[in-house]
Amino acid sequence: MNTRKTLNILTVITGAIAVTFTSLWIGKQAYSWLPPQAAAESHLIDDLISFLVTLGAFIFLGVTSTLMYSVIFHRAKKDDFSDGPAIEGNVAIEVVWTAIPILLVFWIAGYSYQVYEQMGIQGPSQLVHLHNPMGMESAYAATMEDAGTRGHGDTEKELSASPSLPxxxxxxxxxxxxxxxxxxxxxxxxxxxRDVTSSELHLPSDRRVRLVLQSEDVLHGFYIPAFRLKQDIIPNHAIDFEFTPIRSGEYRLTDSQYSGTYFATMQANVVVQSPEEYHQWLAQAASQKPSPAKNQAASEYAQASTQPVKTGWATVAPAASPLVNYPG
Known part of the structure; x- marks a missing residue:
């Protein structure tokens, strides 16, 4: 083996190690690109994103490094304008560069589906209880009809079988x-x-929360980025959805589905408090008489309807401002 070939092999090995460690480092940085992990289920999505960033960085750096290596070490000599050797297809190389992408796709799909199962989030076309064969149900979504068929003892067994939470x-x-x-x-x-209504979602930290999601009219989407949770809300179906907030603070709930003209105004504050502060807030809100909550969609619609010149298409009138004990 001549010296040039030895140097080439050492260069390839060194470059592969450098690309691997650099990709792992970039993947770790992906955690800092995301909002704080405010729910126990957040780490599932963050780990998946970090994995995808690591894999993408490895492919990108691997391809660009190979191109740079070829340009530096295998460039044509000066004034050499001859054609390269006529090489026909290499079966081994073609099998490799076909098999590797296929395996990567299956790897990504398998990991993503595993996270989806662990999150237990159901889509609009699948109104059934998602059973997680991995024995972990970090977030749980099921229709109320399905939940009603299971006894209280069955629910306790399912909850006790989940090792995912602190x-x-x-x-x-x-x-x-x-x-x-x-x-x-x-x-x-x-x-x-306490029979309290609010336009803000208040939650106790470090306690399991069960939301019963219902839509009064069209398809909506319950999405809290800091919780990494998104659940479609389907009209005429009550969806039972569970998760565990773990970080006190204020977050934002948005409608992830296009639900009409003013869907961008359909937002709400999410306040995660300690259990003591949460129950104090409940007691305080229960002592207040219901009053109309501020509704940005209704305000914008009323303002548009008073304009002398009508522009654009006719739109659905927003629902009346809800009466709540705590308008936020």
Whole structure:
């Protein structure tokens, strides 16, 4: 083996190691690109994104490094304008560069589906309980009809079988139940414990929360980026959806589905508090008389309807501002 060939092999090995470690480092940086992990289920999505960034960085750096290596070490000599050797297809190379992308696609699809199963989020065309064969149900979504067919004892068994949450957020703790109503274009939250309604979603930290999602009119999407949770809300179906907030603070709930003209105004604050502060807020809200909540969609619609010149297409009138104990 001559010296040039040895140097080439060492260069390839060194470059492969450098590309691998650089890709892993870039993948770790992906965590800092995302909002804070405010729910116990957040790490599932963040790990998946980090994996995809690492894999994409490895492919990008691998391809560009190979091109740079070829340009530096295998360029034609000066004043050499001859054609390269006539090389026909190499079966081994063609098999490799066909098999590797196929395997990568299956790897990505398998990992993504595993995360989807662990999150337990159901889509608009699948109104059935998603059973997770991996034994982990970090977020849980099922129709109320399906939930009604299972006994209380079965629910406790399912919750106790989930090892995904920290001890402080154990699934064995009581579940906080909150009703969520989506309508054009407002969110209304009802807390059966104190019969309180609010236009803000208040949640206790480190406790399992069960939301009953319902739509009054069209398809809506329940999406809190800081929780990495998104659930379609389908008219005429009550969807039972569970997760565990773990970080106190204020976050934002948006409608992820286009639900009409003013869907961009359909947002709400999400306030995660300690259990003590949460129950204090419930008691305070219960002492207040219901009053109309501020509704940006209704305000914009009223302003547009008073203009002397009508422009654009006719739009659906927003629902009346909801009466809530706590308008936010």
């Amino acid at each position: 001890l402080s957020a154990s699934n064995l703790e009581p579940v906080e139940k909150i009703d969520v109503l989506a309508k054009q274009w407002a969110w209304v939250f009802h807390y059966p414990e």
